[in-house]
Amino acid sequence: MNAHSSPTLWNRLVLWYHQMGSPPYFYAFAGRWRPWFIAATLITAVIGLYGGLLLAPADYQQGDAYRIIFIHVPCAWMSLFTYAFMAGCGLVGLVWRVKLAEILAMESAPIGAAFTFVTLVTGSLWGKPMWGAWWTWDARLTSELVLLFLYLGVIGLYHAFEDTRQGARAAAFLALIGVVNLPIVHYSVVWWNTLHQGTTVRLFGPSRITWSMLWPLLTMALSTHLYLGWSLLGRARVALLELEGGKDWARAIALEDAPHG
Amino acid sequence: MSAPSARTGYVAVLRRDLLLAWRRRGEAALPVLYALIVATLFPFALGPEGALLSRIAAGVVLVTVLLAMLLSLDGLFRPDWEDGSLEQLLLAPQPLGLLLAAKILAHWLTTALPLLLASPLLAAMLHLPTAVLPVLMAALVLATPLMSLLGALVVALTVGTRRSGMLLALMLLPLMVPVVIFAAGAVSAAQQGLPFIAPLAWLGAALVLALVLAPAACAAALRIALDA
Numbered sequence: 001m002n003a004h005s006s007p008t009l010w011n012r013l014v015l016w017y018h019q020m021g022s023p024p025y026f027y028a029f030a031g032r033w034r035p036w037f038i039a040a041t042l043i044t045a046v047i048g049l050y051g052g053l054l055l056a057p058a059d060y061q062q063g064d065a066y067r068i069i070f071i072h073v074p075c076a077w078m079s080l081f082t083y084a085f086m087a088g089c090g091l092v093g094l095v096w097r098v099k100l101a102e103i104l105a106m107e108s109a110p111i112g113a114a115f116t117f118v119t120l121v122t123g124s125l126w127g128k129p130m131w132g133a134w135w136t137w138d139a140r141l142t143s144e145l146v147l148l149f150l151y152l153g154v155i156g157l158y159h160a161f162e163d164t165r166q167g168a169r170a171a172a173f174l175a176l177i178g179v180v181n182l183p184i185v186h187y188s189v190v191w192w193n194t195l196h197q198g199t200t201v202r203l204f205g206p207s208r209i210t211w212s213m214l215w216p217l218l219t220m221a222l223s224t225h226l227y228l229g230w231s232l233l234g235r236a237r238v239a240l241l242e243l244e245g246g247k248d249w250a251r252a253i254a255l256e257d258a259p260h261g
Numbered sequence: 262m263s264a265p266s267a268r269t270g271y272v273a274v275l276r277r278d279l280l281l282a283w284r285r286r287g288e289a290a291l292p293v294l295y296a297l298i299v300a301t302l303f304p305f306a307l308g309p310e311g312a313l314l315s316r317i318a319a320g321v322v323l324v325t326v327l328l329a330m331l332l333s334l335d336g337l338f339r340p341d342w343e344d345g346s347l348e349q350l351l352l353a354p355q356p357l358g359l360l361l362a363a364k365i366l367a368h369w370l371t372t373a374l375p376l377l378l379a380s381p382l383l384a385a386m387l388h389l390p391t392a393v394l395p396v397l398m399a400a401l402v403l404a405t406p407l408m409s410l411l412g413a414l415v416v417a418l419t420v421g422t423r424r425s426g427m428l429l430a431l432m433l434l435p436l437m438v439p440v441v442i443f444a445a446g447a448v449s450a451a452q453q454g455l456p457f458i459a460p461l462a463w464l465g466a467a468l469v470l471a472l473v474l475a476p477a478a479c480a481a482a483l484r485i486a487l488d489a
Binding site for chain 2: 189
C-alpha cells in the first residue's frame with residue numbers, strides 16, 4: 001500500500017476503521033456525536049417542514065393534500081436505505097466477524113421497520129383522498145409491505161437466539177437473502193397494473209417536480225438520514241453496553257454513573 | 262481408509278431419510294389431512310356457490326399446499342439436531358450442500374408428493390374447471406420443490422433456536438411471494454384462455470437457479486446458525 005498515491009489518507013482511513021471496531025472507542029465516539037446529530041435533525045426538519053408546508057405552492061391537481069409527500073417520500077427512501085445499510089453491515093459482520101458491524105446491522109433493523117411502517121401509514125392516509133381507497137394491491141405498496149415483513153423476520157430471528165452474536169449472524173444472513181429477494185418481489189408484482197405514480201425525483205436527467213417543492217423534500221431526506229444516525233448511535237451504545245457488560249470499560253462507565261456513597 | 266465418495270454420501274442420506282419417513286408413515290398423511298381440512302373450510306366461509314368457488318379454486322389449492330408444506334418444514338432439521346446426527350453431517354468429508362440436497366429431496370418426496378397427489382381431489386372439491394387442472398398441476402410441480410428449497414434455507418437459520426413456527430412463516434412468506442404470483446398467474450391465464458407458458462417458464466427458471474444455489478446457501482446458513 002506504500003505505492004498508493006495518498007498513503008496518509010489511506011492509513012488514516014484504516015486506522016479509523018479499526019478504532020471504530022473497538023467498543024470503548026465507538027461508545028465514546030457515539031456519545032460525542034449524538035447531540036450534533038439530533039440538533040442537525042431538528043434544524044433540517046424545521047426548515048424542510050416550513051418549506052414544504054408553508055412556502056411550497058399547492059399542487060394544481062391534489063391541492064394541499066399532496067403535502068404529506070414531505071413525510072412519505074423521505075421515509076420511503078429511508079426504508080430502502082436503512083435496509084441496504086443493514087445488509088451491508090451484516091455482510092461485514094459475517095465475513096470479518098466484526099462485533100460492531102453486527103450490532104449496527106441489528107440495531108438499524110427496528111429503525112428501518114419504523115420507517116417502513118410510517119411509509120405505509122402515510123401512504124394509506126394519502127391514498128384515501130386521492131385514490132378513494134386506504135389500500136390497493138399495487139406493486140409499490142406490496143413490495144413495501146414485503147419489506148416490512150423482511151424487517152420483522154430479521155428482528156424476530158435475532159431475538160429467537162439465546163446467544164446474541166449467533167442471532168445477529170443468522171439474522172444478517174437472512175437480511176442478505178432479502179437483498180436478493182426484494183428486486184424479484186418488486187418486478188414480479190409490477191406485473192399487476194399499478195396505481196402508484198411513477199418516479200418523480202430522478203438522480204439522472206431533470207426531475208419532474210418544481211424546485212420550490214423539491215428543496216423541502218431533499219431537506220427532509222437529509223433530516224431523516226440524520227435521524228437514523230442519531231437513533232442508531234444511541235441504540236448501538238446501549239447494545240454495546242449490554243453485550244460487553246462483563247468487560248472493564250463497561251464496568252468503569254457503570255461505576256462512573258452510579259451514585260456515590 | 263479414504264472417505265466414501267460424495268455420491269455414496271448423497272445416496273446414504275437420501276436412503277436414511279426415506280427409511281425414517283417410511284417407519285413413521287402415519288406422519289406423512291398429516292400434511293394432506295391439513296390441506297384437506299383447510300380447503301374444506303373455504304366453502305363454509307365463502308358459501309357453496311359454484312361459480313365463486315371455481316374462480317378461487319386454483320389459488321386456494323396453491324396456498325393450502327404451500328401452508329401444509331410450511332407446517333412440515335420444522336421437522337426437516339430439528340429431529341436430526343436433537344439426536345446429534347446433524348452435527349455428524351456437518352463433520353462429514355462430503356460437501357455439506359450435497360448432503361443437504363439429499364435431505365431436501367427426501368423432504369419433497371415425503372411431504373410434497375402426497376400433497377401433489379391429493380391436489381386434484383382438492384381442486385375437484387372446489388369446482389376447478391377440468392381443463393385448467395393440468396396447468397395447476399404443472400405449476401405445483403414447479404412450485405413445491407422451490408418451496409422445499411427456500412424453506413430449507415430459512416429453516417436452517419432457525420435450527421439453533423427455540424421452537425418458532427410463527428417466526429418461520431414470517432421469514433418464509435416474503436420469499437414465497439414471487440412463487441405464488443407466478444404459479445397463480447399461470448393458472449388464472451389458463452382459466453381466461455390466455456397463453457400460460459411464460460409464468461411457468463419463470464417458475465422453471467427460478468427452480469433451476471434455486472436447485473443450484475439453495476443447497477450451498479442452506480449449508481452456509483446451517484453453519485452460521487449452529488456456529489460450526
